Amino acid sequence: MRARAPFSRHSVTGGLVLLCLLLMVITSGCKQKTEEPNRxxxxxxxxSEEKTEVVDSRGQTDEIAGEPxxxxxxxxxxxxxxxxxPLGARLQMGQYVRECSDQPNDKVTAYPAFKSDKPIYGTATxxxxxxxxxxxxxxxxxxxxxxxxxxxxxxxxFDGNHDLDLTxxxxxAPMDNVPGQINSNRRGSQDVFFEYLQFDLDYxxxxxxxxxxxxxxxxxxxxxxxxSFIVPTARRxxxxxxxxxxxxxxxxxxxxxxxxxxxxxxxxxxDARESLPFLCSWPCVDGTFYILSPTPAGxxxxxxxxxxxxxxxxxxxxxxxxxxxxxxxxxxxxxxxxIDVAKCPREEGKLKVPVxxxxxxxxxxxxxxxxxxxxxxxxxxxxxxxxxxxxxxxIREHHPFVLDFSGxxxxxxxxxxxxxRFKAGEELKVEALVYEPEMDVxxxxxxxxxxxxxxxxxxxxxxxxxxYQSLDPVVKITNSSGECVAEGKMPFG
Numbered sequence: 001m002r003a004r005a006p007f008s009r010h011s012v013t014g015g016l017v018l019l020c021l022l023l024m025v026i027t028s029g030c031k032q033k034t035e036e037p038n039r040x041x042x043x044x045x046x047x048s049e050e051k052t053e054v055v056d057s058r059g060q061t062d063e064i065a066g067e068p069x070x071x072x073x074x075x076x077x078x079x080x081x082x083x084x085x086p087l088g089a090r091l092q093m094g095q096y097v098r099e100c101s102d103q104p105n106d107k108v109t110a111y112p113a114f115k116s117d118k119p120i121y122g123t124a125t126x127x128x129x130x131x132x133x134x135x136x137x138x139x140x141x142x143x144x145x146x147x148x149x150x151x152x153x154x155x156x157x158f159d160g161n162h163d164l165d166l167t168x169x170x171x172x173a174p175m176d177n178v179p180g181q182i183n184s185n186r187r188g189s190q191d192v193f194f195e196y197l198q199f200d201l202d203y204x205x206x207x208x209x210x211x212x213x214x215x216x217x218x219x220x221x222x223x224x225x226x227x228s229f230i231v232p233t234a235r236r237x238x239x240x241x242x243x244x245x246x247x248x249x250x251x252x253x254x255x256x257x258x259x260x261x262x263x264x265x266x267x268x269x270x271d272a273r274e275s276l277p278f279l280c281s282w283p284c285v286d287g288t289f290y291i292l293s294p295t296p297a298g299x300x301x302x303x304x305x306x307x308x309x310x311x312x313x314x315x316x317x318x319x320x321x322x323x324x325x326x327x328x329x330x331x332x333x334x335x336x337x338x339i340d341v342a343k344c345p346r347e348e349g350k351l352k353v354p355v356x357x358x359x360x361x362x363x364x365x366x367x368x369x370x371x372x373x374x375x376x377x378x379x380x381x382x383x384x385x386x387x388x389x390x391x392x393x394x395i396r397e398h399h400p401f402v403l404d405f406s407g408x409x410x411x412x413x414x415x416x417x418x419x420x421r422f423k424a425g426e427e428l429k430v431e432a433l434v435y436e437p438e439m440d441v442x443x444x445x446x447x448x449x450x451x452x453x454x455x456x457x458x459x460x461x462x463x464x465x466x467x468y469q470s471l472d473p474v475v476k477i478t479n480s481s482g483e484c485v486a487e488g489k490m491p492f493g
Contacts, residue, residue: 070304075237075250075294081180083234087268091253092180094217094230097122108140110167112157116145120153120218120225126201126256130263130280131335131389133378137202141227142166143218153192156216160199172197175215179232190220196232201258210258210296229256235298239269241285246270250279250298260298263337267292275459276331276338282306284343289354291337310345310352312400313393315365325403327351328371329465330363332393342463350400357391360441365403366449371468373445373492377435392439411473432475432490445492446471 080091100122104111111119120143128136139162144155155171172195194216200209214229234251251266252258259265263280282289289306313332315325326349332339334356341363345352363374395401415431422428434443451469459465470492477486 070302072300072302073237073239075235077233091251093253094228095256097124097227100225105140108164110165112167114144115148117149119144156194158197162202192218212258241290244285259296260294261296280337309355309397311355311395311397313351313353314402316402316404325367328364328366331361332358333361353395358393359391369449371447371449374441375444377440377442390440
């Protein structure tokens, strides 16, 4: 199969596209069947002629004919406030709501009678989708000052019954004794930890709800308010990947998912070095990929080897005057999971990828002396995606997929909006995108690999990444008569 990747609309403001790799972002992809909680539905072939070994924490097995080989390990619950392992304060971070408001949410039908003239309003998105970034299960909240304006925010209202009516939800007060050694904000003018909230996370009519418990936290900076939701417990246990034993930690530190079998459940293996520490990311040990499937309660986790076929993923420069391309680093995403291409085997210089339909999550591609960075086209907060997710990288066992670059780039400006008007002397903010519509990806960077920038950077997983001189685009702004009124570089990032 041959694919064209004409550069048609990619991002020059790379900050829009750096993907927050620790992004809570990331989920409702890797769905498990409710009646079979240890299995993960996937379009990738995982081998069907082996048997699943169901093993308790020290060795008893059962076999289920017709299933891929798998081993089940026990996981124990622990308090994130009492944890003393290598993950440190990372497990206490909680899911952030970065943008609160002084205006009520139009979707909420009723708010309580606030004592403060300046209540804080917000919406938290839990169990965020792996496929449709930024979407998930929305829960509204509001924070009041019971003593009146200026006395301090001390009442947290949360729409726990998910009916968009906050008048029938009891407020919680600040916590008297904050557990453990949780980090407090030193710069904030106010840092409030509220009492625990318990509610049933509503996954919608097609799935049963799941009990959730969290501690809301309000941090007030000058001119901004930030709220996080901290899940007080996590799961851990010893597992074996190939010949390697490690401690697996399942957490909801970056994103509250309720059930532990959701794709963006946090997953750490051994330490804090994972570049993409989520359940949807397939770990690779000694050249073998593994699929990890916890139960919804997180009390057990099944480890299975990927035993399915591989296909070839190639990159072509598409021009006779440029050397053929190679994929240097990055991740490919399916509807169910994410593959680290650096861990994929290579055969005669060609990348071998598990069979499936993918899109670039983030890729670094070398084309001669040029390195091109690709990233998902992530909508801005509140922005509706322009199109449904597409997975155009079709990896098949006997048909190589070739990504080429034969198209012409097209630049589109996100800011200012079409038709916007400005007064003389007013500052103009310009954001440009270069976007490829067929694959729905952005260019996150262009680098000249003949010009190194400093020493190689050590990545979280131990690999090294060399930075090169960025080839920043030049933007010219002209008036209606074609006269250039402003010109300058617009760096990536």
